[in-house]
Amino acid sequence: MGVLLENFTTVTFPQIAMWIIGALLIFLAIKKEMEPSLLLPMGFGAILINLPNSGAKHIIDVLFRVGVDNEFGELMPLILFIGIGAMIDFTPLLTNPKLMLFGAAAQFGIFFTLCLASLLGFDIKDAASIGIIGAADGPTAIAVSMELESKYVGAIMVAAYSYMALVPLVQPPIIKLCTTKKERLIRMDNTAGKAPSKMTKILFPIVVTVIVGLVAPDAVALIGFLMFGNLIRECGVLNSLSETAQKVLANLVTIFLGITISARMRAEEFLTVDTLLIIGLGLFAFIFDTFAGVMLAKIMNIFSKKKINPMIGAAGISAFPMSARVVHKLGLEEDNQNFLLMHSIGVNVSGQIASVIAGGLILTFFS
Amino acid sequence: MLSANILSMKMPLSEALAVSLIGIATVIVILAVIACLIILVSKAIRAIEAKTSSEKEETPAPAPAAPMAKGTSAGQVELINTNEKEAAVIMAIVAEKTGLSLERLSFKSIKLMEDEKKGDENK
Structure with missing residues (x-):
């Protein structure tokens, strides 16, 4: 009887706090539908790993070592990238390649957060790992923070995925603060640009991989797997594989990834002042990404004859496709005939590429 | 550094x-x-x-096709004692029953079987 009751007496307050955090993540996933595919497994995993003498600790640790922290690289995030690549249609970007620049602008948050984290006393590898929250790209954040051996992987993951889920809440006030009503009413031509040929769509993933690989070799795994998935999609002869990558493969990895990440959500590691700081810095990164994207559009408007709605710059963070939808919705709120989706999706997918390049550069600089 | x-x-x-x-x-x-x-x-x-x-x-366009023989449809289906309307209905039924589109089917001729027609009338 004493053995059965032993666990009740060994429960600690930090563990209870982690159960509450886990329950909160599950609540956000189910009730608010915020990134449920990842927040729910992470929330449940947080409870699972923080039960006293949890028998799940060992198996979650094994999953973590196999899927995320093995000697060969970050297996799960990279495999997930094949699925993401197969899901992305780069047509809007290929139709208007100038949108690429917005993807770059929205990576400012990564680098400025890196500086801020460094200023706050985090060592440089941890600061770089914290900065990558601004990529708004889960797999990149996992890959970079694991490669740099950051001790804050759990907090970084929670911050990255939570803010991705909170994009509809975080971005609109920033966009509105940075733009005037007149700017938000700017209509953009949806017929501009010719649709890319099939050959262009096939060449695109190959060319991007080669260029990024030559400049930032450490980004090859990330960009290569993303573009491999896209090549499967666009080649036109592997429809079955493309569908499998988009649905079965991506779902399978996602199920395990969320619960695997919870291996780094042990109360003793997670409940620290640093975690609060990381969550605050993550918010700063998202805000600054949004601000920089909008500002670039405003600067381009000074020199451009065809005016750009500055709101589309905010879609440059790679939270795909939430950010593009948020911008489109804001456009419709101002003018119910202002359809920005085509442009915001183009910027959004360029943000996906830009965040991977930024992640690769951080690895090149600091690993 | x-x-x-x-x-x-x-x-x-x-x-x-x-x-x-x-x-x-x-x-x-x-x-x-x-x-x-x-x-x-x-x-x-x-x-x-x-x-x-x-x-x-x-490149020069191919020479126009020779005029079709009487009783032959535009799709080069030889119609024997059948009008084009009936032939179209028959082709549509075959496509429906076989589950194949008309582009994938090739009809050589459609012929009205006189004996069967008479037999049907006697019933």
Whole structure:
């Protein structure tokens, strides 16, 4: 009887706090539908790993070592990238390649957060790992923070995925603060640009991989797997594989990834002042990404004859496709005939590429 | 200098700022290069496609087909004692029953069987 009751007496307050955090993540996933595919497994995993003498600790640790922290690289995030690549249609970007620049602008948050984290006393590898929250790209954040051996992987993951889920809440006030009503009413031509040929769509993933690989070799795994998935999609002869990558493969990895990440959500590691700081810095990164994207559009408007709605710059963070939808919705709120989706999706997918390049550069600089 | 600081896990703010500026500049340059390449490749492919299509237009059109024999449909189906309306209905039924589209079916002839018709009338 004493053995059965032993666990009740060994429960600690930090563990209870982690159960509450886990329950909160599950609540956000189910009730608010915020990134449920990842927040729910992470929330449940947080409870699972923080039960006293949890028998799940060992198996979650094994999953973590196999899927995320093995000697060969970050297996799960990279495999997930094949699925993401197969899901992305780069047509809007290929139709208007100038949108690429917005993807770059929205990576400012990564680098400025890196500086801020460094200023706050985090060592440089941890600061770089914290900065990558601004990529708004889960797999990149996992890959970079694991490669740099950051001790804050759990907090970084929670911050990255939570803010991705909170994009509809975080971005609109920033966009509105940075733009005037007149700017938000700017209509953009949806017929501009010719649709890319099939050959262009096939060449695109190959060319991007080669260029990024030559400049930032450490980004090859990330960009290569993303573009491999896209090549499967666009080649036109592997429809079955493309569908499998988009649905079965991506779902399978996602199920395990969320619960695997919870291996780094042990109360003793997670409940620290640093975690609060990381969550605050993550918010700063998202805000600054949004601000920089909008500002670039405003600067381009000074020199451009065809005016750009500055709101589309905010879609440059790679939270795909939430950010593009948020911008489109804001456009419709101002003018119910202002359809920005085509442009915001183009910027959004360029943000996906830009965040991977930024992640690769951080690895090149600091690993 | 950078590697020495990384090894010591410390980096002054000025150096962190410099690394950040180099990083963001590199991202912008890479994306600008990719954007330029997309524009160039798209233009080149369009030019090749335009050239190919103009060459096709320049080649003489094939001679008009010989006039069809009486009783033959436009799809080269020989109709024997059957009008085009009945033939169209029969082809549609065959396509429906076989689950194949008309483009994948080839009809050589449709013939009204006189004996069967008489037999049906006697019933």
